[in-house]
Amino acid sequence: MAKQSIFGRIAQLAKANVNAILDQAEDPQKMLDQMVRDYTNNIAEAESAVAQTIGNLRMLQDDHQQDLKAAQDWGNKALAASRKADEFRSAGNAGDAGKFDNLAKVAIQRQMSAETEARGAEPTIASQSEIVEKLKDGLNQMRGKLDELTRKRDELNSRAKMAQAQSQVHDAMRSIDFMDPTSDVSRFEEKVRREEARVRGQQELSASSLDAQFDSLEDLGEQTEVEARLAALKAGTRPQQSIKGDAAGNDVPTDTPTGTGTAEPSRTEY
Numbered sequence: 551m552a553k554q555s556i557f558g559r560i561a562q563l564a565k566a567n568v569n570a571i572l573d574q575a576e577d578p579q580k581m582l583d584q585m586v587r588d589y590t591n592n593i594a595e596a597e598s599a600v601a602q603t604i605g606n607l608r609m610l611q612d613d614h615q616q617d618l619k620a621a622q623d624w625g626n627k628a629l630a631a632s633r634k635a636d637e638f639r640s641a642g643n644a645g646d647a648g649k650f651d652n653l654a655k656v657a658i659q660r661q662m663s664a665e666t667e668a669r670g671a672e673p674t675i676a677s678q679s680e681i682v683e684k685l686k687d688g689l690n691q692m693r694g695k696l697d698e699l700t701r702k703r704d705e706l707n708s709r710a711k712m713a714q715a716q717s718q719v720h721d722a723m724r725s726i727d728f729m730d731p732t733s734d735v736s737r738f739e740e741k742v743r744r745e746e747a748r749v750r751g752q753q754e755l756s757a758s759s760l761d762a763q764f765d766s767l768e769d770l771g772e773q774t775e776v777e778a779r780l781a782a783l784k785a786g787t788r789p790q791q792s793i794k795g796d797a798a799g800n801d802v803p804t805d806t807p808t809g810t811g812t813a814e815p816s817r818t819e820y
Contacts, residue, residue: 579710582703589696596692600685607678614671621664628657 635650 579703579706582699582706586696586699586703589692589699593689593692593696596685596689600682600689603678603685604682607675607682610671610675610678614668614675617664617668617671621661621668624657624661624664628654628661631657 631650631654635647635654637647638644638650639647
């Protein structure tokens with residue numbers, strides 16, 4: 551990937567408004583996960599590109615320092631050659647004096663060339679230094695954004711888990727809410743109430759059957775008395791009901807025959 555695109559991405563991501571992006575996202579949690587991955591990958595690429603840019607700047611600075619040092623060295627050599635030429639000239643040795651003057655001139659030319667190289671590199675070094683500082687600042691901002699994204703993602707995940715836990719607790723509370731007709735306990739309670747009602751119905755039915763049996767016994771006693779009186783009529787006697795008390799003090803009906811015939815002993819029909 552070209553450096554320029556990396557640098558442009560650094561500037562773009564460094565200026566990104568995380569909250570605005572999340573507000574427009576349909577699923578903020580997925581968006582955060584994707585943004586964290588994108589920022590992590592882009593930061594890794596940006597770090598590599600910025601490191602290379604810094605390396606190139608350091609090479610320019612090293613070359614500049616070498617040019618400055620070379621200019622200084624050639625200046626010193628030119629000065630030494632010029633002094634040597636002056637010494638030979640003072641000694642009357644014009645030939646050697648001219649030779650060292652020529653050496654001084656060569657040294658001066660190389661000094662000037664080194665100074666030119668150094669001056670030519672200075673604008674590039676200045677601009678590259680500014681770019682590197684901006685890239686480092688943008689990279690630091692990207693790292694800050696990544697930290698912000700990570701915190702927001704962790705916070706959102708934590709809130710999502712808490713919401714899920716609250717939902718589970720709410721569902722659990724609903725299942726044990728006695729006032730909730732849809733709860734399991736309420737349904738079981740309703741089942742018990744129905745069973746209790748069924749048992750009461752059976753008990754009432756059994757009681758009704760027992761009462762009917764006693765009523766049938768009373769009807770049987772009455773029918774027996776009717777048959778006895780009918781038999782007495784056919785025998786020529788007219789039974790008359792009388793009330794006597796038994797040993798327990800209860801009233802017991804007796805039949806006393808009437809007429810001219812011999813009275814028969816009273817009988818108690820069962």
